Every structure is written in structure tokens, then in C-alpha cells.
Amino acid sequence: VIVDKHEDKLGQRASNTATITFNDIEVDAKYLLGEENHGLKIAMMTLDRTRPGVAAMREPRSDHEHSTPDQARKREQLAAGPLSASEGPQRPALKRDRVDQSGTTSTPFQNAIRFLILWIHGYG
């Protein structure tokens, strides 16, 4: 198993993202998950169970302050003028910054709908 490349990303930079290469890797048949040729079904069932968490990551609770330190700092810097070279790599403004500055909130009603969807799918 070879780790080829660590991505230099625009965001979520504290998370490692890499290219992984398998060159004639031999694994025992006990490591086959489920039946042969059932992989896509397993992948889709996995996403069913894990994507709601990703949605939860995007929407902070309505009683939280909404900007991350990262965004707050960027706003301060925008107010103070252009970044100096010593401030680290300059990155293009991301679409999400604009979304966040609009102050997305989730109301108790939206929360209720989210929980209802989870409940219907048997996630509770």
C-alpha cells in the first residue's frame, strides 16, 4: 500500500487527504466484505448512514455563534486591508465564505425536520 500524494487543499487543511495506490496487494478472502459483487450496495448503505453526519457538520446549532475563528479572522483582515506576505499563503475567497457571511441559521423547525428525517430512516 503506497501513499502517493498529500493534497494541498483550499480548505479543511488540518484534515489529511491523500492518493493511495495498491500494487498487487494480496489479501486473504476473509477480508472480502459481504458477498462478491455486492460492493456498491454496501457503499450506498454506508453513505445512507454517514451522510446525515456530514449535513450536521455543515449546519451549526442555532444558538452558536456562526463564524469560525478562520472566518472571523478573514473578516478582520478584509477590514484591515490586504494580507501581508507574512500572514501565510493567500487563498482565493471560497464560495462558502459568502454563504457564511449571510449568517445561515437553523431554526428549531429545521432541526425538527432533520430529526424527523433521521427518525423515519431509523437513525434515532
Place this chain on the structure above:
Amino acid sequence: LPERGLRRAGDERSKTMFGFSLTDEQKSIREMAHEFAENEIRRVAWEYDRDATWPEQIILQAHELGLMNTHIPEQYGGPGLSALDGCLIEEELAWGCSGIATTLGANGLAGVPVLLAGSEDVKREYFGELVEAPKLASFCLTEPDAGSDVSGMRTRAVREGDRYVITGSKSFITNGGYADWFTVYAETDPEAGHPGISAFLVPRTIR
């Protein structure tokens, strides 16, 4: 397959016909995750993001507190929390830093295929590893030329006796550089496209 439906339908919920309120246990889980995000993640998030620092210390602490591997059932040593509990934790940690939260949560993505379809032996061994030490696992589906369109998958798994030989590349793998095992999707029947894909657990130490 794991049991479905509300696992924590306690008094608080059953008194009302349809309650969305969290149980006391869920509230305390959320509070713990929030405190962790505030004290350990949020205050370093800007520097970690700017410098692309690997959050090793935060992983150690989160593992110690039980904020990782929440989906692993109790019989394999995990806390066996529900998916909603997991969402509450992810919501709080991502408030601290979405990148660090992604790193802390990725074991869930890699672990679910094993939970759904792995044999008892494989579950005991590999879930046991994750619970005992702050180890990481990665989910390997996307490929350089196929994106998430898995029908274009080029990774192959060929059966030879009681072994499979896996060849191919996977891209944009979260925690890929640090993972101890991988959940890998590969074509066992390349002619068939979607229905020819199989899932494997691949330990990193295998050469």
C-alpha cells in the same frame, strides 16, 4: 444488519406522541462534544488550517474521551451510540473546525461497511484496534479517473485461490496517509460495471 428504529425511546419521548427533544444522555454527549470543540479545537483551528498541521494531539484526546468510533457496537468494545448521537457529536466538533472534525469522524465512514458486511472475526479484530488505540481507517471509493462515478472504476480484485490480488489507485482519501486499514472497493467483474464491484478490508501492513 443492525437493529433499526429508536434505540433510546425513554420516558421523555414516550410521554409525548412525537417528541424531538433529546434525552438527558444525548444532551450530556452534546455538551461534552461542545466543550471539547471549544477548548481543544476552536482555539487552534485557524493556525492548524493555515499550516495544514496534522492534529495528532487532538486525535489522542478525542479518542481518550470517546468522541471517536461512536458507531462501534458494545460487543466490539465501542460505545454503540446511535447515528443521531453521532450527528450531535459531529455537529459540535465541526463547529470547532470542519477539517479536524472530518479527521475525527472518518473512522465512521470506513467502519460502516465492516459493520454491515464484515465477518465476526474481522469486526472483532479491526474494531478492537480502533477502540484500543487512537488508530485511523479510511474509506477508499473515489478514483483519479472515475471521481465518484463508480462505474468507471479501474481498481481490480482478482481471486487467486483463497486470496484476492488488488491493483489500482484511489484518490482524495481522508486520513489516507495515516490510516492503519482501508475499506477498498474494486471490480471483481469488470465487464459488469456497477454490479461487478466488491468491498474489501485492506490492512496497511500487507505488502
